Amino acid sequence: MNKIKYVHYLNQFYGQIGGEDKADQTPFIVPNSVGPGKEIEKLLGDEGEIVATIICGDTYYGDNLQEATDTIIGLLKGLDFDCFIAGPAFNAGRYGMACGSISEAVYKNFNKPAVTSMYHENPGSEIFNKEIYILKSGKSAVSMRKDIDKLVNFSKRLVRDEYIGFPDEEEYIPQGRRINVQMEKTGAVRAVDMLIKKIKGMDFETELPMPVFDRVRPAKGLETISKCTIALVTSGGIVPQGNPDKIESANASKFGKYNIDNVNDFIENEYITVHGGYDPVYALKDPDRVLPLDALKQLELDGFIGKVFKYFYSTVGNTTAVSSAKRFGEEIGQDLRNNNVDGVILTST
C-alpha cells in the first residue's frame, strides 16, 4: 500500500520560527515535517509521511484572512498530497481561526480530507465546524501527544473513506446536521421515559433542542398608499398552468416570478396551485382565494393604491426547510427593492 501523503499547517510558534515577534510572518512552504509534524510521522510509521509543511504567522492570517488563504491554496497547487492536517491549535484563538479557515479552504479547493484539532471553546470551532471535522483537543499543549494521536487515527480513516460516527463517540465538534437514526425504543416509549425522569427531577436529554429564530420587526405602515406600488408574494403555490418552473409541491427548492401586467384576475385553469399541503379544490376554482389579484387590481382602478407591481412571486411552503425559505425571502426582497416596490401583500396557507 502507498504511503499517505500529508500536508501539515503550523503557526509561527510551532513552525519554530519565533514567538509573538514573528506573528506577522506571511505564509511559506517547506518540505517534510516540522515540530509537532515529527511526532505525527512517528505515529504514522510506514503508513504515511508529511510531504510539506505550511507555516504562517497568526496575526498575519487573522488580519489578512482572504489573502492568506489564497496564498496557501496557491502554494499547494500542483502538490501531490492525500490529506491535510492543521494544528492542534488548543485554546489559541487566532491559531484556531487559521487552522479552521485553511482546513475548510483546502477541503473545498482540492476536495481532499482536511482535519484540525482545537479546544471546544476556541472561536474557530464555532465558525469552521460545518464542512470539516474539528477534533476536540485539550486546552493547552500539555495534551499534545494524545491530541496528535487522535488526529493521526482520524485522518487515516478519512483517507480510507471509513464511516465516521456521532460527535460524542468520535470527539469532534458537531457539524450541525440532523441525521435520521433508528432507535431501539419507539418514540412513544422514549417520551414516557423522558417524562418520568423530568417529573422526578432526574437528568434527561431532549432529542431536539429548541432552535433560535430570527425575529423580524414589522416595517412602519405606508404613508400614502395611493402612490405606492404593491406586490403580491405567496407561499401558497399559485403558478401559471403547467407550472413552468416545476416548483415542487413540498420542500420547494425555488420560487417563481411571473408577469401579470395584462392579468386582472387569476382564472380557473389558467393559474393553478402546486402546493401539496392543503386541499386544492377551492384554490383551483379561484386562485385569487390564495393570492387576491382581482381585489388588488380593483383597488388600483379605484385609485386606492398606486399600482400593482407587474410581477408576482410564488413558492410552496409545505415542509420547506427554513434555510430555503430564508434564501427565497432574501432574494425576493432584494428584487422588490431593486424594482422600487413600496409594499407587499404576503399570503400563506
Add this chain to the structure above:
Amino acid sequence: MKLEVGRVKIKDAQFSEKTYIEDNVLYINKTELRKYLMEDENIQDVNFEIAKPGESVRIVPVKDIVQPIYKVSGPGQVFPGWLSDVETVGEGVTNLLDGCAVVTCGKMVNFQEGIIDMSGPGSEFNSFSKSINFVPLITPIPGLEKHPHEESVRVAGLKTAYYLARASKDVKPDEVEVFNYDPINESSNLYPQLPRVVYVYMIQSQGLMHDNYVYGLDAKGILPTLISPTEVIDGIIVSGNCAAPCHKNATIHHINNPVIYDLMRRHGKEVNFVGVIITNEHAMLAFKKRGAFFTNKLARLIGAEGAIITEEGGGNPETDLMLNCKLLEKSNIKTVLVTDEYAGRDGRSQGLADVTIEADAVVTNGNGNMLLNLPAMEKVIGHIESVETITGGFSGSIHEDGSISVELASIMGSLCELGYERLTTKLK
C-alpha cells in the same frame, strides 16, 4: 372502565368462498365484502388486492390504514358514529387482527397520499411494510367530487376492517391484555406515590380535508374533552386526514396509539395515568388559544403533574403544540412533546415552524426531508404516477428503470408523531 383486548395473530390471508379465520390464516369472501361496500351509492366498483411482507410490491397513493377490530362484548360497537351508534365504548372485549391492516388507496387530493413498500429500503421506515395488507381498490361513480370521494373511501376502509375482524368473533385470541381505567379519585388513593400523568392528544382539524372525527363528529367542532384511554382502542377517532403521509395519523395509529398503550402498561407501576385530553388543531389563532386554555384547565382539574403532548401534521400545528406546552408548564405541569422535523435534505435547517423556551423535553421522530432512492417493484397497487405529485415526491421522482427518488415524507407513517416508529434524529 375495563377493556380486554384480544389479539388474534394473522400470518396469512387468502381469498375464499367464506370469510373465516383458521390456524391464524384469514380467509376472505370477496363477493360478500364487495356487496357490503357497494351499499354506498357513490361506489361504482370495488376490487381487492392482498400485499404481504417481503413481496416486491409498492402501494401508492395510500389514503388511510385501518386496524381490523371487532367488539365481541360490551356496550356499543367499533367505529361509533360510523358503523354503529354513538354509545360510549371502551369497555368489554375487543378483538384485533394483529399483523393485518386494511389499506385504502385512491387519488383523493393527489398530493397527500403516501407510499407503502412491502420490501427493499423503503420498507424500513414503517410498521405497515411488515403487516399483511388488505387493499380495497375503490372506483367512484363518474364525476364524484373529491370530498364525497374521500368520505366513501374512508367509510369503506372502516367497513372492511370491521367485516374482517368480525370473523374473529369465535376465535380464541393468541394474546389477551386487560386495561383498567379507574375514576381519578380511586386511582389517586390506590397509587398516592405515583406521578399523575395526562396525555394531551392533539388531533388535526384545519378543514380542507385536514380533518378527523371523534364519535363521528368533525374534530373542528370539539372543545378539549376528557376520555378514557380504552375508548381509543375501539376506534372512536377516525382519520379523514389528507395531510402529508409521513405525519398524518391514520386510523390505525389512533387505534394502536402507542402513547396510550405505554401509559396504560405503566399505570399503577411507574405512573398514575389519569386520562386522555383530546384537543384539536384549528387553523385560526383564537381557536388555537381556546383549545390550549381549555386543555390546560382540564389538566389542572384532574390534578395532572405531567403531560405527554403529541402533534399531528407540521408547520401550523406547531403553534398548538407550543401553546399547549407553554400553558401547562406555567401551571407547573411538566411536559414532553412528541414531534418530527423538516430540517432540509442536509439536516442543517431549523426543523420546526414554531418554538417556545418551555419546550425543553422533546422527542423527535425524524427528519422528513431525507432523500431516499427506492428500487422499482414488480407490482404496483394503485397509481405509480402519483409519486411525482405526493408530498415528498417531485417532478422527476420516477426514473426510466422504474426506481423512484423521494423524500422520507412520502412514506406512510414514517415520522408518526404518536411515536409509533423508532426513528429519531441525532446531531452529527
